[in-house]
Amino acid sequence: xxxxxxxxxxxxxxxxxxxxxxxxxxxxxxxxxxxxxxxxxxxxxxxxxxxxxxxxxxxxxxxxxxxxxxxxxxxxxxxxxxxxxxxxxxxxxxxxxxxxxxxxxxxxxxxx
Amino acid sequence: xxxxxxxxxxxxxxxxxxxxxxxxxxxxxxxxxxxxxxxxxxxxxxxxxxxxxxxxxxxxxxxxxxxxxxxxxxxxxxxxxxxxxxxxxxxxxxxxxxxxxxxxxxxxxxxxxxx
Numbered sequence: 001x002x003x004x005x006x007x008x009x010x011x012x013x014x015x016x017x018x019x020x021x022x023x024x025x026x027x028x029x030x031x032x033x034x035x036x037x038x039x040x041x042x043x044x045x046x047x048x049x050x051x052x053x054x055x056x057x058x059x060x061x062x063x064x065x066x067x068x069x070x071x072x073x074x075x076x077x078x079x080x081x082x083x084x085x086x087x088x089x090x091x092x093x094x095x096x097x098x099x100x101x102x103x104x105x106x107x108x109x110x111x112x
Numbered sequence: 113x114x115x116x117x118x119x120x121x122x123x124x125x126x127x128x129x130x131x132x133x134x135x136x137x138x139x140x141x142x143x144x145x146x147x148x149x150x151x152x153x154x155x156x157x158x159x160x161x162x163x164x165x166x167x168x169x170x171x172x173x174x175x176x177x178x179x180x181x182x183x184x185x186x187x188x189x190x191x192x193x194x195x196x197x198x199x200x201x202x203x204x205x206x207x208x209x210x211x212x213x214x215x216x217x218x219x220x221x222x223x224x225x226x227x
Binding site: 036041042043044045046049087104105 | 116153154155203205215216217218219220221
């Protein structure tokens with residue numbers, strides 16, 4: 001069962017790059033790594049997903065080292081609206097275990 | 113509708129009563145998921161459906177919890193004899209297919225308060 005560990009909270013100033021690292025030492029071969037963003041009183045929203053190496057979209061980049069035991073979500077030049085909780089999700093469905101495990105998330109506070 | 117909808121948005125009930133929470137997934141999405149989020153906590157996975165089938169119920173917190181999905185669409189999460197520790201936001205999500213690399217689209221949640 002892939003358990004994830006993230007920092008509880010992070011602070012950043014506007015315009016800075018923010019890197020949030022998630023540890024998942026027990027990741028399985030068929031597990032994907034997915035990051036979600038959640039604003040207060042809303043459901044989580046998909047940000048990015050990867051399996052290995054680097055993935056980039058219009059919102060963020062995801063860096064995954066070769067051993068896949070961790071991943072880093074990179075948010076370029078954050079703004080106040082990026083203040084949210086960020087969840088790292090590791091799992092694979094039909095794996096025979098509880099398939100999807102969200103951690104407690106990282107609460108990012110962006111300061112002007 | 114354009115997204116996942118859930119009803120009611122808020123539910124206040126007395127300890128011991130039964131409650132039903134409803135989820136309408138995005139049309140055409142075959143996979144549906146239920147999560148629970150307690151105040152200040154992360155998401156706790158409860159159960160998923162592929163079509164109308166839920167192959168793994170081990171994530172449900174107790175036998176007071178049950179879920180069903182009919183017609184491959186609407187799903188209902190039922191909590192019997194509610195307890196105060198059941199108070200949480202219950203989130204539903206759907207994805208096009210039951211594949212880990214499919215994005216899950218979340219609804220706004222149902223906030224359940226058990227007095």
